[in-house]
Amino acid sequence: xxxxxxxxxxxxxxxxxxxxxxxxxxxxxxxxxxxxxxxxxxxxxxxxxxxxxxxxxxxxxxxxxxxxxxxxxxxxxxxxxxxxxxxxxxxxxxxxxxxxxxxxxxxxxxxxxxxxxxxxxxxxxxxxxxxxxxxxxxxxxxxxxxxxxxxxxxxxxxxxxxxxxxxxxxxxxxxxxxxxxxxxxxxxxxxxxxxxxxxxxxxxxxxxxxxxxxxxxxxxxxxxxxxxxxxxxxxxxxxxxxxxxxxxxxxxxxxxxxxxxxxxxxxxxxxxxxxxxxxxxxxxxxxxxxxxxxxxxxxxxxxxxxxxxxxxxxxxxxxxxxxxxxxxxxxxxxxxxxxxxxxxxxxxxxxxxxxxxxxxxxxxxxxxxxxxxxxxxxxxxxxxxxxxxxxxxxxxxxxxxxxxxxxxxxxxxxxxxxxxxxxxxxxxxxxxxxxxxxxxxxxxxxxxxxxxxxxxxxxxxxxxxxxxxxxxxxxxxxxxxxxxxxx
Numbered sequence: 001x002x003x004x005x006x007x008x009x010x011x012x013x014x015x016x017x018x019x020x021x022x023x024x025x026x027x028x029x030x031x032x033x034x035x036x037x038x039x040x041x042x043x044x045x046x047x048x049x050x051x052x053x054x055x056x057x058x059x060x061x062x063x064x065x066x067x068x069x070x071x072x073x074x075x076x077x078x079x080x081x082x083x084x085x086x087x088x089x090x091x092x093x094x095x096x097x098x099x100x101x102x103x104x105x106x107x108x109x110x111x112x113x114x115x116x117x118x119x120x121x122x123x124x125x126x127x128x129x130x131x132x133x134x135x136x137x138x139x140x141x142x143x144x145x146x147x148x149x150x151x152x153x154x155x156x157x158x159x160x161x162x163x164x165x166x167x168x169x170x171x172x173x174x175x176x177x178x179x180x181x182x183x184x185x186x187x188x189x190x191x192x193x194x195x196x197x198x199x200x201x202x203x204x205x206x207x208x209x210x211x212x213x214x215x216x217x218x219x220x221x222x223x224x225x226x227x228x229x230x231x232x233x234x235x236x237x238x239x240x241x242x243x244x245x246x247x248x249x250x251x252x253x254x255x256x257x258x259x260x261x262x263x264x265x266x267x268x269x270x271x272x273x274x275x276x277x278x279x280x281x282x283x284x285x286x287x288x289x290x291x292x293x294x295x296x297x298x299x300x301x302x303x304x305x306x307x308x309x310x311x312x313x314x315x316x317x318x319x320x321x322x323x324x325x326x327x328x329x330x331x332x333x334x335x336x337x338x339x340x341x342x343x344x345x346x347x348x349x350x351x352x353x354x355x356x357x358x359x360x361x362x363x364x365x366x367x368x369x370x371x372x373x374x375x376x377x378x379x380x381x382x383x384x385x386x387x388x389x390x391x392x393x394x395x396x397x398x399x400x401x402x403x404x405x406x407x408x409x410x411x412x413x414x415x416x417x418x419x420x421x422x423x424x425x426x427x428x429x430x431x432x433x434x435x436x437x438x439x440x441x442x443x444x445x446x447x448x449x450x451x452x453x454x455x456x457x458x459x460x461x462x463x464x465x466x467x468x469x470x471x472x473x474x475x476x477x478x479x480x481x482x483x484x485x486x487x
Contacts, residue, residue, distance in 0.1 A: 015266045018155025025159060026259040029166040031252070031325050038176045040251035041117050044243055045180065047236035049127035049187075055091050056125070056132030060084050063221045064139040081140070081202070083210060087221065088132055096125050117248065120180050130187040137191070137198035142277050153194050161186040237375060238391040245383045254388040257331030260313060260320065261338035267305035268346045271298060272353065279353035291354070292416050297473060299349030299418035300426065304471050306346035307430045308461050310339055312454050315437045319446040319453075337392035341399035348403060349418050354410055363413075367405045374398055422470050429464045433457060 030039045064084045138150045165182050168174040174182065239258070242251050275298055282291045313320075314336065321329050375398040382390030410416050437457055442449045462478075469475055 014151045015155050015269055018159055019263055019266055021156060021159040021163060022259065023263075025163050025166060026256060027320075027324050029163060029170075031256065031328050033166050033170045034176060034179065036249035036252040036327065038180065039255065040243070040248035041120060041180060042183070043239050043251040043255040044117060044248065045120055045123055045183070046127070047239035048124045049131060050236045051240065052095075052125060052128030053131040053135065055095060056088060056128045060087050060136045060139070060221060063087075063217060064136070083217075084136065084140075088136065092129055092132075096129075117243070119177075123181070123184055126184050127187045130184075130191040134187075134191040134194050137194045140198040141201045142274075149197055150194060153190060153197065157193060158186050158190050161189060238379060238395055241376075241379045242383060242388065242391055246387060250388055253328055253331050254334060254391065256324065256328050257334035257388070257392070258338055260317070260331075261335045261342055263313060264306055264310045264339055264342040265346055266309065268302050271302060272350060275350045276353045279350050280357045283354070283357040288415075295349055295351075295354065295416050295418050296420055297349075297471075299347055299351075300420065300422050300471050301473055302349055303347040303423065303426050304465055304474060306343055307426060308458065310343050311430060311433050311437075311457055311461060313339060314434065315457060316450045316453055319441060319449045322446040331388065333389050334392040337389070337396045341396045344399055344403050347418075347423075348407060351403075351406055351410055351418065354414060354416065355406055358414060363409065367402070367409075371398060371402045371405075374401065425468050426465070426470050429461060429468070429470070432464070433461050436460070 030042070034042070064081075134154075138154065141150045162183075165174060165179050165186070169176060169179050239251055239254060242254060275294070279291070279294065282294065317332055317335055321332060375394060378394035378397060379391055382394045384390070386393065407418075410418075437453065442452055444452070465471065466475060466478060
């Protein structure tokens with residue numbers, strides 16, 4: 001776990017810096033400078049683009065990681081990498097063509113309740129293409145074990161550009177409509193910088209030769225398109241469905257709550273950037289014991305980190321909403337529901353990486369299709385009844401069902417299990433800290449209150465985890481830090 005912890009710590013720092021910038025944007029600048037209607041449009045457009053991303057990438061971002069370690073010679077690797085760059089065009093060209101010729105029909109079907117979004121609908125496939133090729137080049141550097149700078153581009157660049165554009169709106173340098181159009185430039189810049197760095201790490205030798213295992217590559221890529229779409233639908237489909245039943249401004253309230261809850265997944269995003277290619281290598285080399293060890297260590301480490309972040313959010317949520325403009329209040333229950341779904345994602349460690357690299361990966365596709373049907377039905381039922389809370393409830397139920405199926409699949413087919421006795425110890429600490437801190441607050445300004453309470457939560461939570469030795473790796477990091485302080 002040496003390289004994992006090293007790059008994970010760097011990725012965590014970068015990711016939290018990005019989330020810090022994103023928090024300023026989502027909780028303060030969007031809400032103050034852009035307004036609920038345009039904020040809701042942005043949430044809809046970016047969620048729809050994210051849903052299109054697996055199609056635009058043709059699943060190459062996962063296919064590249066899975067098959068790169070199987071290339072035995074430099075010539076095979078060159079041919080394979082070149083092929084990965086051309087594959088996305090097989091779907092990009094027909095999708096953009098269909099969008100161009102049937103734009104009005106698509107707009108009418110999707111936006112009957114909110115026609116004001118129609119002028120911006122064409123941005124969705126363009127941003128989706130930028131997102132897709134960004135992920136392709138990000139995977140390019142991951143297989144060369146260079147994930148930190150790519151994570152920097154992924155987490156920080158777009159958020160900084162968006163922040164600058166939001167201030168430009170505030171200073172009347174841009175109109176609110178101009179800001180939405182400017183999102184295309186922000187995501188194109190992210191893609192261009194990622195491509196330049198990928199070329200720096202490994203310059204491709206372009207060719208049009210098809211790899212000998214192209215049939216297997218295409219089959220796997222189609223699976224990734226479908227399974228990746230399922231994963232993205234779980235995250236973003238709610239923000240696409242809400243405008244069909246509610247005013248577009250409801251998306252702004254929902255987006256604020258979603259952003260707060262999504263912070264729980266930051267440790268997972270940081271660590272999995274480097275764990276994914278390691279998992280692929282261990283599985284290709286059939287190292288079952290090392291894979292089991294990595295599975296359990298990733299699960300418990302992410303549970304400890306994710307649990308701390310979840311407690312920090314849940315125990316300060318009332319004070320956090322006091323810092324946000326009052327018109328965006330009313331999303332506390334959404335934060336709890338989405339937060340629990342994110343935590344369930346986190347505690348499964350590298351479960352997804354194992355599934356995507358097993359020979360049984362196609363079995364999961366059937367459950368994914370059923371899940372898509374379920375999430376659509378649940379949103380259609382719950383949004384009219386409970387509004388944005390109903391959408392969050394639909395997401396939580398869907399995540400619980402889908403993740404439980406995937407966990408059962410790995411246990412049953414791969415004879416791997418992520419949980420140990422330490423998992424129960426971690427859950428006990430989380431429950432105890434929640435009960436200890438939830439029912440009181442300091443009588444100070446919300447920012448001071450959040451800061452003081454977060455320090456206390458971190459000290460108590462960290463002490464109990466250290467004393468109970470929940471994570472050997474985390475204890476080693478703490479011990480090394482203490483030794484350095486003493487020396």
